[in-house]
Amino acid sequence: MTITEVSEKYGISVDTLRYYEKAGIIPRVTRNKSGIRNYQEEDLQWVQLAIWMRRAGLPIDALAKYVKLNLAGEETLPQRIELLKTQRLELERQRQEIDEAMTILNRKIKKYEEVLKNNT
Amino acid sequence: MTITEVSEKYGISVDTLRYYEKAGIIPRVTRNKSGIRNYQEEDLQWVQLAIWMRRAGLPIDALAKYVKLNLAGEETLPQRIELLKTQRLELERQRQEIDEAMTILNRKIKKYEEVLKNNT
DNA sequence: GTAATCCCTGAAGTGTACTCCATGTCAACA
DNA sequence: TGTTGACATGGAGTACACTTCAGGGATTAC
Numbered sequence: 001m002t003i004t005e006v007s008e009k010y011g012i013s014v015d016t017l018r019y020y021e022k023a024g025i026i027p028r029v030t031r032n033k034s035g036i037r038n039y040q041e042e043d044l045q046w047v048q049l050a051i052w053m054r055r056a057g058l059p060i061d062a063l064a065k066y067v068k069l070n071l072a073g074e075e076t077l078p079q080r081i082e083l084l085k086t087q088r089l090e091l092e093r094q095r096q097e098i099d100e101a102m103t104i105l106n107r108k109i110k111k112y113e114e115v116l117k118n119n120t
Numbered sequence: 121m122t123i124t125e126v127s128e129k130y131g132i133s134v135d136t137l138r139y140y141e142k143a144g145i146i147p148r149v150t151r152n153k154s155g156i157r158n159y160q161e162e163d164l165q166w167v168q169l170a171i172w173m174r175r176a177g178l179p180i181d182a183l184a185k186y187v188k189l190n191l192a193g194e195e196t197l198p199q200r201i202e203l204l205k206t207q208r209l210e211l212e213r214q215r216q217e218i219d220e221a222m223t224i225l226n227r228k229i230k231k232y233e234e235v236l237k238n239n240t
Numbered sequence: 241g242t243a244a245t246c247c248c249t250g251a252a253g254t255g256t257a258c259t260c261c262a263t264g265t266c267a268a269c270a
Numbered sequence: 271t272g273t274t275g276a277c278a279t280g281g282a283g284t285a286c287a288c289t290t291c292a293g294g295g296a297t298t299a300c
Contacts, residue, residue, distance in 0.1 A: 002246085002247085003246095003247075004246080004247090013288090013289080014247090015288075015289055015290075016287090016288065016289085018248090018249090019287080019288060019289085022249095022250095023287085023288095034247090034248090034295075034296055034297090035247085035248060035249095035295090035296095036246085036247055036248075036296080037247085037248090049224070052217075052220060052221050052224055053221055053224075054287090055217040055220075055221070056217045056218045056220070056221030056222075057214075057217075057218070058221065059286080059287095060286075060287070060288095061286095074239075077232050077235060077236050078236065080232055081229055081232045081233060081236070084225050084228055084229050084232070085229060087225060088222060088225045088226070088229070091218050091221060091222050091225070092222075094177075094218060095215060095218050095219075095222075097172075097175045097176045097177075098176045098177070098211050098214060098215050098218070099215075100172060100175075100176070101172050101173055101175070101176030101178065101211060102176075102208060102211050102212075102215075104169070104172055104173075105204050105207060105208045105211070106208070108204055109201055109204050109205060109208070112197050112200055112201045112204070113201060115197060116197050116198065116201070119194075122276080122277080123276095123277070124276075124277085133258090133259075134277085135258075135259055135260075136257090136258065136259080138278085138279090139257080139258060139259085142279095143257085143258095154265075154266060154267085154277090154278090155265085155266095155277085155278060155279095156266085156276085156277055156278075157277080157278090174257090179256080179257095180256075180257070180258095181256095
């Protein structure tokens with residue numbers, strides 16, 4: 001699969017795909033002899049993971065560290081677990097912030113709509 | 121209340137407080153004759169709102185627009201409602217991204233922990 | 241064989257949200 | 271009255287995550 005096809009498949013620019021690879025959140029993609037990327041199934045799985053995690057807001061450097069640990073082999077399993085748990089905690093915290101903000105937003109919207117109704 | 125006190129109360133730097141005011145996500149704070157900020161109850165409510173919304177990830181420009189509409193008076197109620205609803209939608213989207221990422225994270229953590237257990 | 245098309249890289253540029261810094265004012269205390 | 275310390279402003283600097291650009295190679299279409 002070419003970089004353009006991958007880009008279309010996942011709705012992400014080719015520049016970003018190259019950037020993710022350079023940043024290390026996608027391991028070096030399979031290439032042909034002239035250096036052109038030819039994404040294999042495994043490459044695509046990394047792409048998918050990177051996109052999911054980035055959308056949720058996980059930072060590039062944490063993801064890069066995770067990828068590095070993966071490439072380093074089995075003995076990094078404990079560190080990987082710890083890293084993932086840390087990130088999970090961050091996501092939980094972030095979700096809570098969102099829930100709190102949502103509560104305020106809902107309260108305000110409701111209040112405004114009532115004022116609007118009573119002014120009619 | 122001085123800017124330093126507000127900073128300590130909300131755990132946010134004085135620079136950020138000034139920045140928020142300049143950026144328009146907090147209306148001009150009450151000042152004494154020599155121009156020094158003296159936060160009143162109403163100012164504090166704006167500070168609180170700004171901090172909550174920023175923590176959830178609402179962008180500065182959307183918040184600034186909201187503040188501007190507020191200062192413009194009652195007739196902007198419909199626009200305010202629309203703005204808040206748009207932001208609520210964004211938060212919902214973001215929460216969903218987080219939930220999806222969390223599912224993946226949990227799956228991976230579980231898998232790693234099982235491998236680790238079986239390797240013992 | 242040459243023009244068009246797609247891909248490559250390294251480096252510079254952009255947007256967002258702060259954060260830091262230089263310089264200056266003002267009130268209060270020694 | 272001089273010095274200290276909190277606060278003010280405008281502007282430069284920083285971090286992060288892309289995004290754009292300049293300059294080149296390789297393949298395909300004619």
